[in-house]
Amino acid sequence: METVQSGKRDGEGINLRSDNEAPVAPEILAAIEAANRGPAASYGDDAFSQRLQQTFRTLFETDLTVFPVLTGTAANALSVAQLAPPYGAVFCHEHAHMNTDECGAPEFFSGGAKLVLLGGAHGRIDADALVRALEALEAHDDHQVKPAALSLSQSTECGTVYDLEEIRQLTALARESKLRVHMDGARLANAVQRLRCSPADATWRAGVDLLSFGATKNGALAAEAVVVFDRDLAEELGRRRKRAGHLLSKMRYVSAQLEAYVADDLWLRLAGRANGAAAKLAEGLQAIDGVELAHPVEANEIFAHMPPALAEGLEKAGVAFLPWTGARDLYRLVASYSTSDEALGHVLEHAARLAREAG
Amino acid sequence: METVQSGKRDGEGINLRSDNEAPVAPEILAAIEAANRGPAASYGDDAFSQRLQQTFRTLFETDLTVFPVLTGTAANALSVAQLAPPYGAVFCHEHAHMNTDECGAPEFFSGGAKLVLLGGAHGRIDADALVRALEALEAHDDHQVKPAALSLSQSTECGTVYDLEEIRQLTALARESKLRVHMDGARLANAVQRLRCSPADATWRAGVDLLSFGATKNGALAAEAVVVFDRDLAEELGRRRKRAGHLLSKMRYVSAQLEAYVADDLWLRLAGRANGAAAKLAEGLQAIDGVELAHPVEANEIFAHMPPALAEGLEKAGVAFLPWTGARDLYRLVASYSTSDEALGHVLEHAARLAREAG
């Protein structure tokens, strides 16, 4: 019974619940299979993992160190721990995933650093809010936590994308106050594809010191990485990773995923499909009476207000998506690399029919 | 260039360095592939993960909760955090993996609990040492950490296996002092195969409350689990797992590995091959002049003193294994499910030839 029910939930219908629910891209599964020939050194001493360093240096056009891990939460929390002492403050958006959805992982990994929450429209940190928050801690005396880092999500938790100038403005403010800069790039591919810039321009050239590089939401099985652009900041990150249980013994299978993910721009092609599907879906939904986008759709996520009848009707028609917190009748629909044109057509067709029936 | 060099290191010759260096067993890789059909709910709400609860209940013949994670370090450290408060003490063997090889993960996850190290021959905790250590903390006053848990490794870090009576004796002592019991079962399969008992007899029926269930060293890609036999002890372990970055978004691929691993006793068949290979290798090595086993070979690991010339000769002949700390001329050779009879033949042939040449 359970199997059937779960099977229904898992596989049938059209899944716009999360890009995390998409299967593994064929190219990446093939890379795992290809890595499975004979024994290989463990804990990252294998050829795949060694080679990955150079692959990422080429991709980002700079010296760097890459630490593969298994989840985005691990990448973010290790980054925070590396940048902020236990008595430090990390500035992030109030809707940042690390604040709302990681069960306190940044506090855990850092030994109790404080996330200082900033406002800002559509998931982008407001520069003035950062300035004010820094001023409030500027006395820098022993009664207050020490400003240590700024964390930006790109693309943001509202499905928007900072343009490069916005990033540079925020990182310059951070730099003035001696903060280091982390970017949560769980959906970096979607942002880079949107910006049509180089990965280097999107990150270290814009002032980013440490990057959570995500692949899982965009077609990998389980492959994320902390990318460290400043050699000093890589010190002992390996021990922190081990200590957190994120040094995989058979690391080659993670490294192989990452290698395949960036080879021949696969990551950007996958993100292009997801972004394109989201754009098309957003355009179609907007045309429907009563639907209003809560945020501009700049990556692969749509946040939309919909009449309850429409939302319920779509769900009954097998379209799966999530109600969202923070407002009434707000829903999130996420496209992935595997969202087909056919599926989009069905969704929009259903939506149009439901709107007509309600009208 | 790098590829070729690394390729040599990774793939050529005969690998007795670690069971972690073996590839993924075909049955398990096939299960990953089979799980890759269409979307599935994320974060463990998928059908594979839901089904796994029942699979493990059947396997262990009792009610339990299973929390898949990615590494043995994570399984151990989460277990310690679940059993010991920050002001608690966990008793373990001085050679326990959690003490020597996890970079302080138990201390990290528990918020600073103390590992109290016990001696004991061949990796087995000496019962008297446990009694004495408990007495030393028995005042239980505020100046001392609070005895909270006992952790046993099965099979042990010396390649030996506790028999059931030994386990029961230690867990009974623990119980008298109100300690909970953890078993580090990174190589549980090897122990159960050796003991020819049921998984239930090897664990909860012998007094184990929480189990680190390992699969990676025995053919999985990356699949471990915390198995909780006492429902109360499962409380909020899910939050601890998430907070540590070990709640995989695409959990189905871990659950599918575990499902395949225990289906049709695959885990015991794989362990049988590894144990058998180790026994055969140990027997052969023992017959060679100058070789002495440091510990009885009861699972898939051999710890042997060897004349330096023999060790070097084997290495030159392409047999890879590790020098071991703690004594001169001590080496570890590990068999895995993938160690072939042919490989064993080569090793023993080389060894015999080298001994003759030296003799």
Added chain:
Amino acid sequence: METVQSGKRDGEGINLRSDNEAPVAPEILAAIEAANRGPAASYGDDAFSQRLQQTFRTLFETDLTVFPVLTGTAANALSVAQLAPPYGAVFCHEHAHMNTDECGAPEFFSGGAKLVLLGGAHGRIDADALVRALEALEAHDDHQVKPAALSLSQSTECGTVYDLEEIRQLTALARESKLRVHMDGARLANAVQRLRCSPADATWRAGVDLLSFGATKNGALAAEAVVVFDRDLAEELGRRRKRAGHLLSKMRYVSAQLEAYVADDLWLRLAGRANGAAAKLAEGLQAIDGVELAHPVEANEIFAHMPPALAEGLEKAGVAFLPWTGARDLYRLVASYSTSDEALGHVLEHAARLAREAG
């Protein structure tokens, strides 16, 4: 040189900078001296500390356990650690001392629990804000921290006092969501004196589980305490205290202070002097042109907007007080038990003269 300068800063003029800068009340110093006769058992096994349990039970008219500590930060952070697991959330006012002035001590002691910040006028938590914050975490799933405790400051950081009905309303909301309740009573005496209620009514009868009981700001040398009204919540608090370095070896000198502090209502008499001085000062300042109170003055702190010329003039005249963050031309003036009528007269006289000169 340094001595003279510091001497000037320390002793001369009229000190309205902080009640922490007042000397020790004579009755309390006398109690320390009286405790200094011969040896006494250490670490709280002395007669003073044993007796203190009963003294506080009588004072609060209930069974309780009292844990003397040395600072308010320790009392607060130990309370948070006792109420919230590392994966927990503690709800408090955004201006709560534990959030703004304790350098992350609650996060440190709890192993990384998260403070969820609530708004509310004049330092009092807004009940609706609490409801909304609870709703945002109500899914209670593993991705979010677990709502664990509510912390109230009484008197508040804005110098106001919750009335009993307000306390009861907030603690009832907390109770509905299974939160435990902490009260930061660094200035509890000022609140109880204002409310003219019993200590029991102000705390456990209004729904408080754990109390940071302050004495240092109101005449003690260094004496605070965690008062635990629910026996279960006292478990292992002793170990947490020791582990944090707050179990004093010569505890009798802290217990003696606390005993003297509450004997014959000394604490309320001292608070009465401080509150009275603040009320008188506030009344006088309000009458001066350009002065505006930022918050009602209900305890011993005044937050007032003052024309810069007035503030500077007072400072030149030897009246010491602090500019306050968060707004322009905002200042804090704090009265203590040792603020004399003569000093108040001088301050108001200077202020009136300065206003006349400016007018």
Added chain:
Amino acid sequence: METVQSGKRDGEGINLRSDNEAPVAPEILAAIEAANRGPAASYGDDAFSQRLQQTFRTLFETDLTVFPVLTGTAANALSVAQLAPPYGAVFCHEHAHMNTDECGAPEFFSGGAKLVLLGGAHGRIDADALVRALEALEAHDDHQVKPAALSLSQSTECGTVYDLEEIRQLTALARESKLRVHMDGARLANAVQRLRCSPADATWRAGVDLLSFGATKNGALAAEAVVVFDRDLAEELGRRRKRAGHLLSKMRYVSAQLEAYVADDLWLRLAGRANGAAAKLAEGLQAIDGVELAHPVEANEIFAHMPPALAEGLEKAGVAFLPWTGARDLYRLVASYSTSDEALGHVLEHAARLAREAG
């Protein structure tokens, strides 16, 4: 009732239970009283605390930073946190107070660093044991904690004193492996008095980087300090202290104690009385049949094996001392600055009589 009983326990008879049970030395109580004139700046900005920096620089003949705290546990744990990262190892004697009597405070403050326990006769770390322990961790790879610091107790937990050459040998070994060195000087006065060297010679000139400077066991009310000889190591120790609740608001009363403690060599005179009393007592006890010293008596503590009848007889005669763990019929007797010749005479007289009666 309780008062009388506790009074008996606290005050009557001859107290050799702990130097912690002695009252405050008159000179130090007088300093507290003298500090109680008028208001003073809080949190260490007062004249006493400012002046203390120079006082300690003069005392130790070098540049340094002194951070007063309230307990020895806090001084030790802050020191460990300052020297060792969460993934670090601190080498100390297996009997070190920080390992056996501080309820895991070093692990707590450091975020989970590991104490690596070393053997050594009479409480002194064996240099070979240190070398071996360093070798075991020398691979320095990510699987192991990183060697970070060596901690020495002076005088030791066995009542012995390292001579300067022993200290220098251990700190030189530490330096070779890039460890920093901490000295737990809870009883530093007793050691310096014994060695008849300068405080500088006993500490930084012998290779010590960070010192827990104790005063409470030698006549203070509650006054300890972290003394930092290397300016770089002082960075953010202030925030760590605040975050642990050890930044006293009325810090002047701690600083005044420390100032009086070292003025005119009071600390050495007090230690001289304690050491002298212990030497005299040890000499007398040794002459009694059946008494055997477990360790040389070099400071103010005596560890002696005594026939049970003798121990019981002394206790009945009102001499209070403690049974000690680790061996049968082992007792600890501690002299303090306040142990009188008369008291010693009584103890030895009783002991001689009891021995005669038993003989």
